[in-house]
Amino acid sequence: MKTCLVVDDSKVIRKVARHILETLDFEVREAGDGREALDSCMAATPDVVLLDWNMPVMSGMDFLRALKDSGLPQRPKVVFCTTENGMAYIRAAIEAGADEYVMKPFDRETLESKLQIVGVA
Amino acid sequence: MHFPNSTPPGSSGAMNLISALLEQRTGQQIAANRAWRIETALKPLLREKGLASLDQLVAQLVATRTGDLGDQVVDALLNQETSFFRDAAVLDMLVDATRALQAETPERKVRIWSSGCSTGQEPLSLAMLFDEGGMGEGLAAPEIVATDVSPAALTRARAGRYSQFEIQRGLPVRRMMTWFDGAGGDWAAKPELLRRIQFRQQNLTADAPPPGKFDVVLCRNVLLYFSQDVRRQVFGILASALRPGGLLVLGAGETVIGLTDQFKPCDRFRGFYRAIETSPARRSAFG
Ligand SMILES: C[S@@+](CC[C@H](N)C(=O)[O-])C[C@H]1O[C@@H](n2cnc3c(N)ncnc32)[C@H](O)[C@@H]1O
Numbered sequence: 001m002k003t004c005l006v007v008d009d010s011k012v013i014r015k016v017a018r019h020i021l022e023t024l025d026f027e028v029r030e031a032g033d034g035r036e037a038l039d040s041c042m043a044a045t046p047d048v049v050l051l052d053w054n055m056p057v058m059s060g061m062d063f064l065r066a067l068k069d070s071g072l073p074q075r076p077k078v079v080f081c082t083t084e085n086g087m088a089y090i091r092a093a094i095e096a097g098a099d100e101y102v103m104k105p106f107d108r109e110t111l112e113s114k115l116q117i118v119g120v121a
Numbered sequence: 122m123h124f125p126n127s128t129p130p131g132s133s134g135a136m137n138l139i140s141a142l143l144e145q146r147t148g149q150q151i152a153a154n155r156a157w158r159i160e161t162a163l164k165p166l167l168r169e170k171g172l173a174s175l176d177q178l179v180a181q182l183v184a185t186r187t188g189d190l191g192d193q194v195v196d197a198l199l200n201q202e203t204s205f206f207r208d209a210a211v212l213d214m215l216v217d218a219t220r221a222l223q224a225e226t227p228e229r230k231v232r233i234w235s236s237g238c239s240t241g242q243e244p245l246s247l248a249m250l251f252d253e254g255g256m257g258e259g260l261a262a263p264e265i266v267a268t269d270v271s272p273a274a275l276t277r278a279r280a281g282r283y284s285q286f287e288i289q290r291g292l293p294v295r296r297m298m299t300w301f302d303g304a305g306g307d308w309a310a311k312p313e314l315l316r317r318i319q320f321r322q323q324n325l326t327a328d329a330p331p332p333g334k335f336d337v338v339l340c341r342n343v344l345l346y347f348s349q350d351v352r353r354q355v356f357g358i359l360a361s362a363l364r365p366g367g368l369l370v371l372g373a374g375e376t377v378i379g380l381t382d383q384f385k386p387c388d389r390f391r392g393f394y395r396a397i398e399t400s401p402a403r404r405s406a407f408g
Pocket residue numbers: 146147148149199200201202203204207236237238239240243268269270271274323324325326340341342343372
């Protein structure tokens with residue numbers, strides 16, 4: 001079973017994502033900000049991280065940089081999942097090392113298709 | 122069409138007439154157990170026209186006869202579900218096949234027909250793949266003709282504009298960055314991509330194929346709701362559009378087996394079909 005870490009400061013979004021991911025047979029972990037997400041990755045690397053952009057403690061972009069510097073032997077796939085839907089944001093995220101990008105709001109098909117694209121579904 | 126074993130919601134007379142209209146215009150049948158779709162699919166049109174029920178809609182259809190109300194009804198009932206890079210492995214194989222064909226006939230463009238192209242995701246996906254495979258421009262770039270019976274789907278395909286949900290289905294973000302621009306909440310295909318596709322209206326059950334012979338015909342997820350007889354007839358049309366030895370690509374779960382002897386499974390590209398060569402004049406690379 002693949003593991004997905006859902007990183008979002010909104011409990012509701014985490015719940016929606018968890019629900020979809022569980023129907024796709026993922027084991028789901030949650031984090032409320034980038035800091036928690038990093039700790040979670042250091043404890044055990046998930047297969048994929050679903051990553052919000054704006055979060056109180058450590059933003060998605062800061063998390064991405066920290067993950068790069070973390071020295072983790074195996075990097076998880078990172079799928080940004082955010083309401084920042086402009087091309088400039090998308091470009092910045094991909095340049096910073098994200099593998100895919102989901103624009104909110106999203107549905108099951110979107111998430112499934114993006115997870116397939118990064119090779120974890 | 123009739124509903125022998127079930128009583129559909131609403132007036133069954135109206136439902137029968139509406140499904141008969143769809144079948145007559147497009148060959149598409151609505152199975153009795155999916156009759157509920159008629160009402161759901163036509164709700165927005167009823168609202169737009171200020172009609173209270175399917176019976177009123179049918180009354181109008183009968184009264185006007187001509188006009189585009191019939192077109193609108195048919196459009197609303199067609200299943201136009203599609204996505205970018207649907208069955209991606211099949212499209213990758215198609216790129217390989219196209220490259221092989223191009224090597225065989227370097228003096229001319231390989232010609233590809235995407236039939237039942239819906240809102241354009243299928244031919245656009247092909248155009249992106251060809252570009253990435255070094256077949257984007259010049260003689261090496263295949264000619265792509267994309268057709269559908271639905272004028273509404275074609276209007277959308279020609280515009281190349283997709284909602285946020287549509288653009289995220291199947292399209293990798295890097296390709297989106299390369300080939301699309303943000304357009305007020307929607308996403309618009311760049312003109313240099315759209316330009317590589319010729320869109321035309323064509324009804325597989327009534328019209329001749331687009332002119333000229335094709336090397337490859339895609340007809341994916343279109344035959345599903347045709348009767349066996351209509352499928353047979355459509356295979357004849359598709360065969361007539363192909364060069365001898367040309368390739369037919371169907372959707373996952375669709376087959377020619379048992380329906381026609383104009384095609385046989387292709388040995389080299391598993392899952393594709395080859396038009397039977399009527400004369401041995403030219404041997405295809407696909408054996
Ligand atoms: C489910 S979509 C498939 C789109 C695309 N080929 C794919 O696989 O994603 C089927 C399309 O076939 C079109 N279609 C249905 N009957 C047709 C006919 N008689 N002639 C041409 N197109 C037809 C519909 O309008 C619709 O856009």
